[in-house]
Each structure stands twice: as C-alpha cells, then as structure tokens.
Amino acid sequence: MKIAITCHYARLPEDHPVWRRAVSLADVVLSKKVNLTSDELIDFIQGADALITGTDWMREDVIKQVPDCLKVISRPAVGYDRVDIRAARKRGIDVCNAPGTNTDAVADLTMGLILNCARRIPDYIEGTRALEWKLEGKQMNLSGKTLGILGLGSIGKAVAVRAKAFGMKLLADDPIWDEDFCGQYGIEKTDMETLLGASDVVSLHLPLMEHTHHIINEENIGKMKDGAILINAARGGLVDHEALCRALEDQKILAYGADVMEEEPPGDHPLFHLKNAYITPHIGANTLEASQNMMQTALTNALDILEGKECKNIVNRFEDS
Numbered sequence: 001m002k003i004a005i006t007c008h009y010a011r012l013p014e015d016h017p018v019w020r021r022a023v024s025l026a027d028v029v030l031s032k033k034v035n036l037t038s039d040e041l042i043d044f045i046q047g048a049d050a051l052i053t054g055t056d057w058m059r060e061d062v063i064k065q066v067p068d069c070l071k072v073i074s075r076p077a078v079g080y081d082r083v084d085i086r087a088a089r090k091r092g093i094d095v096c097n098a099p100g101t102n103t104d105a106v107a108d109l110t111m112g113l114i115l116n117c118a119r120r121i122p123d124y125i126e127g128t129r130a131l132e133w134k135l136e137g138k139q140m141n142l143s144g145k146t147l148g149i150l151g152l153g154s155i156g157k158a159v160a161v162r163a164k165a166f167g168m169k170l171l172a173d174d175p176i177w178d179e180d181f182c183g184q185y186g187i188e189k190t191d192m193e194t195l196l197g198a199s200d201v202v203s204l205h206l207p208l209m210e211h212t213h214h215i216i217n218e219e220n221i222g223k224m225k226d227g228a229i230l231i232n233a234a235r236g237g238l239v240d241h242e243a244l245c246r247a248l249e250d251q252k253i254l255a256y257g258a259d260v261m262e263e264e265p266p267g268d269h270p271l272f273h274l275k276n277a278y279i280t281p282h283i284g285a286n287t288l289e290a291s292q293n294m295m296q297t298a299l300t301n302a303l304d305i306l307e308g309k310e311c312k313n314i315v316n317r318f319e320d321s
C-alpha cells in the first residue's frame with residue numbers, strides 16, 4: 001500500500017502513534033517539493049491508495065487522471081475548495097478534511113490582524129527599525145467597538161470568545177445558530193446587511209463556495225460603515241480585490257487585515273502597495289500545535305478509510321450520488 005503526501009506545512013514526529021500506524025500499513029512518501037504541477041502530481045501519486053494533499057489544485061481534469069487505486073484524498077485543513085469533490089465522488093474517491101484542528105491558531109492570528117489594523121503595529125515597528133521614533137496618527141480602541149462575524153463556525157466562535165475579552169460588542173450571521181453559545185457570549189443574530197452597516201470591524205470566517213465567492217463586493221462594501229476594518233483569515237476568493245483596493249484607497253475601508261489571497265502565491269498584487277493593507281502569507285494554521293493536529297487527523301482519516309473503518313470527516317457523501 002502507498003500513501004503519498006504533498007503537504008509540507010503539516011507534520012507529525014516519527015514517534016507519533018498515528019505516524020507509526022501509517023508506516024506500519026503503507027509506504028509513506030513525501031513529495032520533494034510543494035505546489036506540484038498537474039503532471040508532476042499525477043506522476044507522483046502513481047500507485048498511491050491515499051493522497052494527503054497540500055495546496056495542490058485538484059480540478060476535474062486532474063481528478064480524471066488519478067490512478068484507479070486512489071481511494072482517498074485527505075486534506076490536512078478545514079477548507080477543501082481546491083478539490084473538485086463531485087469529480088472525486090464520480091471516481092469513487094472519498095475526500096476528507098480536518099475540521100477544528102487549527103481553530104485556536106487561526107483565531108489568534110485573526111485577533112493579531114484586528115490589532116494590526118486598529119493600532120497599525122507593523123507601521124510603527126517599520127519606523128523603529130528605520131531608527132525613527134514617530135508617534136504620528138491616532139489609532140482605535142477595540143473596547144466598546146462592534147465586531148461583526150460572518151460565519152460563526154469553529155473559528156468564528158473562537159474569535160468571538162477572544163473579542164469578548166477585549167470588550168467588543170458582538171454581532172454574527174450564520175445560517176446555523178448555536179443558541180447556547182451565543183447566549184453565553186452575548187452574540188446578537190443579524191442578517192449580513194445589518195451586520196455590515198453596524199460593525200466597526202467585519203471578520204470573515206465562512207467557507208469559499210459558489211454562493212460565497214466575492215461575497216464582499218462593491219455593493220456590500222458600500223453597505224459597510226465608513227472607516228470600518230475588514231478582516232479575512234478565511235479565503236481570498238470571498239473578497240472582490242478590485243473593489244477592495246478602491247475602498248482602501250479612498251478610506252471607505254480604514255484597513256484590511258488578511259491571511260489569504262485569491263491566487264496563492266499571489267505574485268505582485270496592488271494590495272501589497274497599499275499602506276492600509278496588512279497581509280500575511282496564509283500562516284493562520286502555522287503553529288506547531290495546529291500543524292500536528294492537522295496531519296494527525298488527515299492521516300487518521302486516510303488510514304480509517306483504507307482499513308474499511310468509519311470516517312466522520314468525509315465531505316463528499318452526496319445524497320444525489
């Protein structure tokens with residue numbers, strides 16, 4: 001049996017019980033590089049029964065070419081928007097994700113992005129590194145401000161817990177509503193339009209899907225409070241970047257804090273030339289703890305499927321398939 005791994009950002013130590021389970025069942029092979037081309041990927045996974053995939057795009061044309069022996073594509077991540085899960089189902093391949101494995105890491109980073117936008121910390125650090133001691137510019141307290149959370153799932157909730165401790169008022173929009181949790185943290189249920197109009201900080205924590213693609217577009221930016229902060233530690237495709245750049249240039253949006261871009265790696269993008277855009281290179285889950293959790297779950301998913309056991313993280317069990 002062979003397990004092919006193209007994910008380099010999530011790792012387990014060799015003495016970890018799940019890693020030991022994997023190597024006792026199969027040849028576990030790590031790709032030499034990340035971001036394989038489609039041809040390199042197809043070549044690398046020949047003979048593989050399972051693929052632990054990193055940032056590779058697995059669109060329909062790639063899925064059509066994977067070897068017949070491939071039974072599972074397991075993502076060491078929450079998002080699986082780079083895998084065509086319907087095409088995989090047509091070939092009888094289970095696709096799995098690793099929900100909840102990086103929640104704290106991404107929520108911590110989200111708070112960092114909010115603080116960077118509100119206090120412009122990177123700008124001041126840049127100044128002191130240039131041996132300048134400049135205090136210019138007033139910033140913004142978080143306490144008493146309203147945070148609007150779009151997508152109150154695992155990470156959205158963890159952000160709410162943190163923001164509550166900062167004294168922020170909380171609004172959220174999510175089709176699934178956890179009454180107990182929201183009652184405990186005083187989170188008010190709103191629709192997206194109300195949330196955009198009432199929030200000093202809007203933070204996105206929803207998945208990238210057809211209906212959420214460019215959900216923050218020119219029209220919805222227009223509904224935001226003047227001078228609000230926008231945070232995106234979810235997926236770049238949630239935001240129309242052209243409309244965003246215009247809104248940042250004319251200060252309709254005070255600052256944008258993000259961990260994700262629509263294309264990754266993005267190359268030279270206009271956002272990187274704006275002083276009020278603070279962007280990190282998709283490091284949300286990049287803590288030691290999260291990286292181990294993610295690989296542990298991804299490998300366990302794959303091993304359970306290969307051994308014919310129940311796996312609760314399969315995302316492409318469709319009623320119509």
Ligand SMILES: NC(=O)c1ccc[n+]([C@@H]2O[C@H](COP(=O)([O-])OP(=O)(O)OC[C@H]3O[C@@H](n4cnc5c(N)ncnc54)[C@H](O)[C@@H]3O)[C@@H](O)[C@H]2O)c1
Nearest residue numbers: 078079151152153154155173174205206207233234284285
């Ligand atoms: N930056 C990173 O490194 C990183 C790491 C992990 C996850 N993420 C991203 O963060 C996002 C959230 O992850 P999570 O673990 O909280 O997922 P989750 O599935 O627990 O939560 C997502 C929530 O969004 C809600 N939702 C779906 N469509 C919506 C809509 N139109 N309006 C409002 N809410 C909607 C869902 O009901 C769900 O509660 C995902 O996009 C994921 O890809 C990013």
